[in-house]
Amino acid sequence: MSNLANKTEHKTLTIIVQMITGFEKLHCLDMTKEDDVDATRARNLLEGIIQTNEYKINCERKNKK
Numbered sequence: 654m655s656n657l658a659n660k661t662e663h664k665t666l667t668i669i670v671q672m673i674t675g676f677e678k679l680h681c682l683d684m685t686k687e688d689d690v691d692a693t694r695a696r697n698l699l700e701g702i703i704q705t706n707e708y709k710i711n712c713e714r715k716n717k718k
Contacts, residue, residue, distance in 0.1 A: 661706050670710055673699050 655665075676696045684692070703710055 661702070666703060666706055666708060669699050669702055673703070673710060 673696060676692065679692060700710065
């Protein structure tokens with residue numbers, strides 16, 4: 654699945670941030686309670702990886718209208 658290393662590389666964290674921001678698209682879609690719980694848990698786990706590596710997610714959009 655991945656190469657194990659002493660430190661998670663920045664490119665990996667960038668991909669994880671893209672995955673996390675993809676969860677924002679789910680808020681307006683129908684989902685069962687169980688699936689919502691699982692999706693929330695997955696997002697929280699991914700956010701934990703970012704925080705463990707001492708980064709923060711910037712949620713601001715670059716192209717504001």
